[in-house]
Every structure is written in C-alpha cells, then in structure tokens.
Amino acid sequence: MTSSWEELLPTTRRALLHRVAVAQSEGRTPSFVGAVLRDGHLVWTGARSSVDGHAPDADTQYRIGSITKTFTAVLVMRLRDEGLLDLNDPLEKHLPGTGVGEVTIAQLLGHSAGLSAEAPAPWWERTPGAQRPELADVLGNKARMHPPGRRHHYSNPGYTLLGSLIEAVRGIPWEQALQAEILDPLKLNRTSAQPRAPHAGGWAVHPWADAMLPEPTEDLGLMAPAGQLWSTAADLCRFAWFLAEGDDQVLSAASVREMRTPSVPAEAGDWNSAYGLGMQIVRNDQRTLVGHSGSLPGFLAGLWVSVEDGVAAVALTNATSGPFPSTVAADLVRIVADAEPRIPAPWRPLTEVDQELLDLTGPWYWGTYGYGLRLVADRGVELEPLRDGGRKSRFVAGPGGKWTGLDGYYAGETLTVVRREDGSVSHLDLGSFVFTREPYEQGDAVPGGVDEAGWRGL
Template sequence: MTTSFEALLPGTERALSHRVAVAQSEGRAPSFVGAVVRDGALVWSGSRSCVDGHAPDDDTQFRIGSLTKVFTAVLVMRLRDEGLLGLDDPLERHLKGTGAGEVTIAQLLGHSGGLAAETPGPWWERSPAALRPELSDVLGERPFLQSPGRRHHYSNPGYTLLGSLVEAVRGVSWEEALRREILEPLGMGRTTVEPVAPHAGGWAVHPWADVMLPEPTESLGLMAPAGVLWSTAADLARFAAFLAAGDERVLASTSVEEMRAPAAPAGEGDWEGSYGLGLQLLRKDGRTLIGHTGSLPGFVAALWVSVEDGLAAIALANVTSGPPAALVAADLVRIVAEAEPRFPEPWRPLPEAEVDEE
C-alpha cells in the first residue's frame, strides 16, 4: 500500500474552510486566514473576508504579537548551544545594571522570573516607544512581583530583557540576529519588523455595533522582542516545521525538544496548559500542542504544532478581539487528525543480528 500526503481530501478541505468561515463570521473579523502543515509541508490554506473578492492569502502579512517571543527564545537557545551562556546563569552575568539581574535566563524564558506582566505607565502596545527609552523604563522601580522561580507569571518585560541579552552577547541588534540566524536560514522572507505589502490593516470592531475602527500601529522600541513581528501563513508554516523537527542551520532537534518541555508549574486553573522555554503547551482534544498565541491592537494570531500527529495549524485575523485564534488553530489540527489520521510505521521483525536466541 502506498499513501500520498501531498494533498488533503476534499471533505477535509471543506471542513477546514467551514471552520475559518465560522471564525470570521462569529468573531466579526474583517479577515481571517487559516493554514495547515502536514509532515513539514503547507498542505492547505484558506481565508474569509468581509471584502468580497479581496480575501487575503497565505502571503498576506498580519501582525503576530507574542508569537515573536518564540523567535527570541530560539536566539537565546542558540547562544546556549554555542557555549556563550548557560540557562542557569543569572542575567547580571551577561547584562549588567538592569535591576533584575538575579533572575536566571531559564526563568525569563519560562516566565517564572517573578517579573510584572506589563511595563509601568501607559499601555506599551498603544503608546510611543519614546516613553520607554531605557530598560529601567520597561521594568520600573519595582520589577519583581514575587521571588524568582516560585511560579509561572507571564511577563512581557522579561522578553525585553532577553532581547537585550541577545544584543549584549551577540554584539548586533536583535533584529539583525533574528534575520541572520532564523529568518534567512528558514526562508522566511515575509517575516519583518515593519509591515511590507501585501499586509492586512489592523481593526477594532465596536463591541455593541458592527462598526470597524482602525487601530494605530505603534513602534515598540525595546519591547520589540516581546511582540513586534509581522508574518504570513506561509512563513509561519516554515517555522512550524522547524518547531516540529528542528533544523541544524538554526537549532538542533534536541534543543527544540528541550524548549517543548514544561519549565515551571502552571498557575491555579491552568491545569490544561503550561509553558516551556519560550513555547506555550496546551492539552486539547486528547493531544499535546506546542506553539504560541499572539495579539496586538488590531490583530490576533496562533500557531499550534502536534508533533505526534505530524500536523501544525496557523490562524491569523486582523481584529483586536473576537475570533479565538488559539481555539481555531487547535480545531484545524483536530479536523485533519481525525479525518486523515497519520499512518503508523509498518511492523517489522527484529533484524536477525539483534535476536537473542536464548
């Protein structure tokens, strides 16, 4: 028996298209793009838009928010693999004078460093980067909410510290390291710090009226490593394939596996989810998903990988709130896994040389 995994069955494709259509409609999103990766290849993408005849495709950029954190984590893991730092090193050993130097690099990666979730002052996603020119402006006078290492507490400033760490150790900007060490090797030419056409515009939909309101796009400055990137479904499909199997040009499979392991105890009520070293972990529909979600004003995004099923899915929408991108991406994985389950490897007897006659 031979089996081709080149394309999905028509019934599977229709179910995927229906899920995206429902997400766009019920979530009141101007546009919604979904994509599925199987065994490392993009096998389906689809979209739905309120503009007839102008739906985005897998080459249209959307802002991906905190999915950026996974890229920052990969850059840090590369430094570890090169012997330039250790995950148990205190930050102060490599980045001086932050006021949070006792936290370890592993704790920052896994959001167990005890740092605040957000910066002090105005909402950083909606205010100019000029308000936070230094790390002290990002962390504030009291950067710690609790002792480092005690429990998981998601922190955007923590990933600003990691981005600054990359710059200090590598000697180049975070953006240059990202381009040279991840984007170019993986062929992700449509993943950028600034939007490059074709790209979606960011919108908010009024909570009590079907009215679209444009969302401004702020430069994130020092907060860029926590959520600045724009990307496409096609580029994120390449990144998903990397997260599933690794790539020696970027990060060995053993190091990617290390990122996928839970790094800190989950908080109360988070029993179905956890966090690795830069990767969110989710138990859904009986399978383990790894990846990340993201949001910035005007956009929501999600990427989930089921390593066991050889599947990944991407969900992108250009609206501040509404469609649950994380749930939709998980549903896209489930639809394919249930409709077209992966074939197991054929049973084979032990080679004669390995048989113990006794």
C-alpha cells in the same frame, strides 16, 4: 484555497474552510486566514474577508504579537548551544545593571522570573517604543511581583530583557540576529519586524455595532523581542514544523524538544496548560499542542503543532478582539488529525543486529515488577512494564554499554549493563535501580540480598 503535496480529502477541506468562515462571520472580524501543514508540507490554506471579491492568502502579512517570543527564545537557545551562556546563569552575568539581575535566563524564558506582566503606563502596545528608551523605563520601579522560580507569571518585560541579552552577547541588534540566524536559514522570507506589502491593516470592531476603527501600528522599540513581528500563514507553518522537528542550521531537534518541555508547574486548577522555554503547551481533546498565541491592537494570531500527529496550523486575523485564532488553530489541527490520522511509516527490521545487544532483550525484573527490554534503531532500547502502572522510557545509546533516558521518569538517567568478571551480564543498573533476569534470584545482585530460604508458601 491552495494545497500541495498530498491533497486532503474534500470533506476535510470543507470542514477547515467552514471553521475559518464561522470564525470570521461570528467573530465579526475584517478578515481571517488559516493554514494547515502536514508532515512538513503545506496542505491547505483558506481565508474569508469582509470585502467582496477579495480575501487575504497565505502570503499576506499580519502582526503576530507574542508569537515573536518564540523566535526570541530560539535565539537564546542558540547562544546556549554555542556555549556563550548557560540557562542557569543569572542575567547579571551577561547583562549587568538591570536591577533584577539575580533572575536566571531559564526563568526569563519560562516566565518564572517573577517580573511584572507589563511595562509601566502608558500601555506599551499602543504607544511608540521611543517613550521607553532604556530598560529602566520598561521595568519601572516595581519590576518584581513574585519570588523568582516559584510560579509562572507571564512577563512581557522579561522578553525585553532577553532581547537585550541577545544584543549584549552577540554584539548586534536583536533584529539583525533574528534575520541572520532564523529567518534566512529557514527561508521565512515574509517574516519581518516592519510590515511589508501585501499586509493587513489592524482594526478595532465596535462591540455593539458593526462599525470599525483603525488601530495605530507602533514600533515597539526595546519591547520588540516580546511582540514586534509581522508574518504570514505560510511562513508560520514552516516555523511550526521547525518547532516540531528542529533544523541543524538553526537549532537541533534535542534543543527544540527542550523548549517544548514544561519549565515550571502549571497553575493550580489549570493542569491542561503549561509553558516551556518560549512555547505554550496545552492539552486539547486529549492531544498535546505546542506553539504560541499572539495579540497586539488590531491583530490576533495563533500557532499550534501536534508533534505526534505531524500536523500544524496557523490562524491570523486583523481585529483587536473577536474569534481567538489560538482556538481556531487548535480546531484546524483537530479536524485534520481526526479526519485523516497520520499513516505510520512501514515497519522495517534493523539494518544490522548486534548479537551482544540482542542477548539483552526480553524480560527483566526490578524486584517483582516485570519489564521488557526491546532493541530499536541506532542501538537504542525501550524499557516498558509488562503490566499497567510501571514506568516506560526510551533510551539512546552512548559509549561503554550505557544508554541515556529520553523521556518519562528516567529522562536523563543512565542505564548501564553490569557484567561479572567472566564477562557475562550480571544485571542492569538504571539510576541505582537493579534489574535482574529473575525476580529475587539467589546469588543475583539484589540490593539488601535475598532471604536464604527462598520463595515459600503461606
């Protein structure tokens, strides 16, 4: 077990090791490794193995299956940010001839393109990729299962299309783009398309006997962008932190936040789970986790990060079935976040105060609903209801006395200060909603006007 930066409490470390040990023992898996990262620092790793005196560590490679999709999604978002494509572009615009070119890039990223979940038989995860040399071999004769954009339907062939899209736009293989644009900048030196020693071997454990069978390790060919990668607990923790904070060498914080936003409604009855752009989003113990799970024959993997808590966790195992690392990783996050809650940064005053902005703070009224406007760092503002039940949003400052909503109902909406001819403030306009200093004051810019008789009793 190793730790760095700020040590976790001994009771926390023992609880983490206990969770990993239970997963390996009760799950009957050859080995199991877990790791926790807090505020960007690897603070704990632990492992258990069926081999006496030997256990993997945070530098041992495991196959991570569909966590690969998140890497592929980052590459697509980079193309978008460079202006080389738009997420609303139909696939046909950049990758013609697929037969499903009417689906959009965003729909492919969010698994709402309506494509089939799997490639035609034989099962692509247990057969060589050379058996599917063309996209037509991956899509088959019945690629469409649902109308595009209507529902979430997980699709491995969809991410194969995204990998081919990256190659078409970049002009280089997917693996080469991955290395140059994500792995090298983030220093993920132990993440690769092919296994590199030390790495775990994949096993199937008999469901009714304590016996094992080695699983084949296939190169997935065109399907690689959907599940090819090998990685380590340490590398995946660093990648998880990137998914929380962004890195301008790879993808901005704003674009990563966009990936973490649900792209289509959740399935009926499954309101605690959604999918963003290459990322799974779940509610677990009243905590929002983002990341991805992964599986291929012989391996299971899970990666979750709680952005609010500043805690990420990874769990990896080398068995086809058994303890779900995604569940274990969520438990590792919970153990740390509950036992050692994030200590908030000290409150600090603004470095400078703009009197004109300061004059805007305080109470405002949308009709008779009271709101408070607060000035925060970098000339941003927060608007929150004075009573429960209203809409709270943060706004980032823009030019010309305007702000853009960052979250909630007003995300993307524009907040504008409207002034009278003499320069005094008349009201705030928020997406056509008028906020005045007093509720329904005579002479204020209230839509529909104010009754001339004013306020009255019964």
